[in-house]
Amino acid sequence: MTAHLGPNRYGKSGIRLATVDRVGDRHRFTDLEVSIRLEGDFEAAHLAGDNSAVLPTDTMRGTCYALAREGIDTVAAFARKIAGRLLEACPAASSAWIEVTSFPWEHVRVDGVDHPHTFRPAAGGIAVVAVTCRRDGQAIVTGGVRGLRLLKTTGSAFSGYLTDRYTTLPETRDRIMATTVEATWGLDDPSDVEVAALAAAVPDTFAARFATHDDSESVQHTLHAMGTAVLDAHADVTWIHFRLPNEHHVPADLSAYGLDNPNRVFVATDRPFGVIEATVVRDGAGSGP
Amino acid sequence: MTAHLGPNRYGKSGIRLATVDRVGDRHRFTDLEVSIRLEGDFEAAHLAGDNSAVLPTDTMRGTCYALAREGIDTVAAFARKIAGRLLEACPAASSAWIEVTSFPWEHVRVDGVDHPHTFRPAAGGIAVVAVTCRRDGQAIVTGGVRGLRLLKTTGSAFSGYLTDRYTTLPETRDRIMATTVEATWGLDDPSDVEVAALAAAVPDTFAARFATHDDSESVQHTLHAMGTAVLDAHADVTWIHFRLPNEHHVPADLSAYGLDNPNRVFVATDRPFGVIEATVVRDGAGSGP
Amino acid sequence: MTAHLGPNRYGKSGIRLATVDRVGDRHRFTDLEVSIRLEGDFEAAHLAGDNSAVLPTDTMRGTCYALAREGIDTVAAFARKIAGRLLEACPAASSAWIEVTSFPWEHVRVDGVDHPHTFRPAAGGIAVVAVTCRRDGQAIVTGGVRGLRLLKTTGSAFSGYLTDRYTTLPETRDRIMATTVEATWGLDDPSDVEVAALAAAVPDTFAARFATHDDSESVQHTLHAMGTAVLDAHADVTWIHFRLPNEHHVPADLSAYGLDNPNRVFVATDRPFGVIEATVVRDGAGSGP
């Protein structure tokens, strides 16, 4: 048997890193999780156990903490700095992928005023920025969000679908639609400050469209409306990919108790769940992720 | 060998139930998880396999959905209604414990205005109300909150502690203090409306005290300050129990890289973690849970 | 308002600790998680921020690793050693509770033979031993197991139960019964070696009884059979407490497709789930946990 090494990469995940910036009395708390992968020529490590080209993943961890000491202006700039340093430290690497997840915190309010140095997790999703830097200087930056739950109690229908012998689902013109948005978007060479601004603005845009899309015929239909709203509002976004679980809320069947249920009482189910995945792409911008 | 049946109870957990109320255009979305336990004389079921006194846990589930059809004004009233019905339906039961967890949602804001029927999870913890109703008519009601994270970036010290041969922790007069509050409080015969009001007000009170307790010498010290603040502010609360994990944020050791770290860069660790548990009790009110 | 400090304790959880013993070529791998709580007179820490009586939880962590260096013969002996040391190091403590969870590993088999130093997680549950040592020398030891799943495909019924207007569950004389056992048992002054032997033997006993109890009328009925089997087989066990979720497997309703389903195809559901909790107590041995 003869074989060869196919695609491969390695790195560190779960690097938990927080920083405190003191701007007068008001503190800024930054809470990140960094993941790193290097790609390149690491064949000798795999085939011969020769580690001379391998930068340890523990060094990747140390690099993150050391570079954080210089301050973190934006996560995209921080990610680029890590990538640049790792490409410098590890000549065998042809590219470095750095993903930074930002856990959102907000100031606790006391007597109606933000407390300067006390925080609680903010509502909404978790921002993810990923930077891929190649040795030739090219960089790809994507934004994203995870865990952003949205739910509407009306303005959603599902009817007129294909049926077959195994279809039992009743049609409905009024249902609860709920999802936990996982979205990733491509960016056309933006500045690091723009990446940061879009991290907040893109979710605001699609959440608003989710809310106002009251003639929704399906999750697919709303996904597309959310995607086009984002492309309309943000010229730097070239494509956006959504993964939307359909978190079913089924009207409770109360007929056995002699009760009606005009969309008042629902059973929230965990499994199974629908999954709708699609990318909406600005014309002329390639096909997405 | 002879043996006997000791303490026992049974019921249903994980009953996920949501309701939608339409007040004009503005909807109210209520998202609950109910747990139920009955205690009483169920010896024949255990010893002889005689189920004639056993109300199936599936009936408990059905009872929740059926009673929800009448509308849910407050979770405490809903819990009492379920308990009352189950004691009626199951003569062998001497008491019923109903715990209702409320997942908080808030209206999504579009163009600065609450959208009337679109929601996202709200920041803050998850409210828990537990009602224990006995057949003799007595009822015990407790409020509580789970998963309420708080963090302060200064105003917390830990020094002057006992040391021994296995102590290596450095003293500090300035550290990050972070926790995820789990709190339960006793109530002195409140109305259901007061229970609901305290579900929001008690966490606000102790979160504010967490923020302002800037001479904190330990988690214990702040726990006690939070507890007395709650008893001071809310006359209906007779005791409050806290379980506070100490979610350590350790200053990153950058000395190997020739860098200082004046409380700027931190490593957030998951395990191990400290745990501080205590009850603060209003004088004359017994000793708590 | 006047208030006082009620029951309180503190300590460390999630202390992950592994040891390797080399007995000739064959290694022994021990994988533990330790939790610790101290009770005693810690009022000054809570009320006045005076830490002089407080042994840091970080010292508890260090104590575990230092004492592990002497080797771990049995987890009960190790727990007693930690407790003794902490009571010595912390004069304010009146008692120390040490819980040790053991993650089970088994040797990987290569060509039908145990490999001497390669392991994989073993099937079955996770053993838990808890030791509470008081300053007066008294000690309470309990054994336990968590996460032990058992399922039988026949030999289980549920019928003849109480019905009311909210009962829709059909009776059945043949169903799947599945649970994840959480059990804790009291021990009558056993040696540490006996504690270890019972950690394996008690689950074997009740798992076998679960299997052979083919006239099961309910989870309660089987719980009691399992408890009495344990007390019969193990004279050192004075009581045993079970918490048994009823992990429902519902026959799929295929009638809409014109198909029958004679207990062949099942839907495994997560929520809601029944919960049965009871203690079986040896006569003359008190009432359990």
Add this chain to the structure above:
Amino acid sequence: MTAHLGPNRYGKSGIRLATVDRVGDRHRFTDLEVSIRLEGDFEAAHLAGDNSAVLPTDTMRGTCYALAREGIDTVAAFARKIAGRLLEACPAASSAWIEVTSFPWEHVRVDGVDHPHTFRPAAGGIAVVAVTCRRDGQAIVTGGVRGLRLLKTTGSAFSGYLTDRYTTLPETRDRIMATTVEATWGLDDPSDVEVAALAAAVPDTFAARFATHDDSESVQHTLHAMGTAVLDAHADVTWIHFRLPNEHHVPADLSAYGLDNPNRVFVATDRPFGVIEATVVRDGAGSGP
């Protein structure tokens, strides 16, 4: 702004399905979770809210249960059957991807003998088979395993690596190596029975190689040894991809207590963790997944 719909697919996840086969007294219990995705021409649903080409995901669920009634010989055959039916029911679909996860159970042993109808989860990982069927009749089948933990207490080194200013990791010639294998392998047109046989045989092969690879210089080195062992032993496997987290076990630093630690006591850490990903490909077989 003009945009278009990019790649898209939809389906159902989390379909939990169990079957019981009665072969004489001895039962067979099959416990599956099915995920489904359809790809094809669903543009009208996204752009116009026209569902006429959309087979509801609830119908996919029903199809699984209905087809399971015919019995499940092998999961690959079951997956093909589901795919075939969905392509028939949904003309707009050009391909169907069916992933079946098998939760492994084994008979409980009573008095040294397998009990015929009582089960517990088996040790080892969880098998995953994925089938992608196109309308033109082509099918791609992959096998895989998730959650297979392996650990060796010696026979693993990490030294001779690249260092830079942020490297602090000490070299070692003897360490614990632990991982939780996630593996996927390509198959060269195998029968469904062969797919099933390889689901068990491939993990056995690489676990044995993990054990015997005692000159391991790194996770990469062992990964490659495991991959070539699989390709050597199983002619139907064309490539195998591994994702191996490096689950660090760090020798506890006991020097502050005046104690040495000759690889006896370890701290198991959760985060951060290394990740090594690579594919080993049979020559002439393409480049993998």
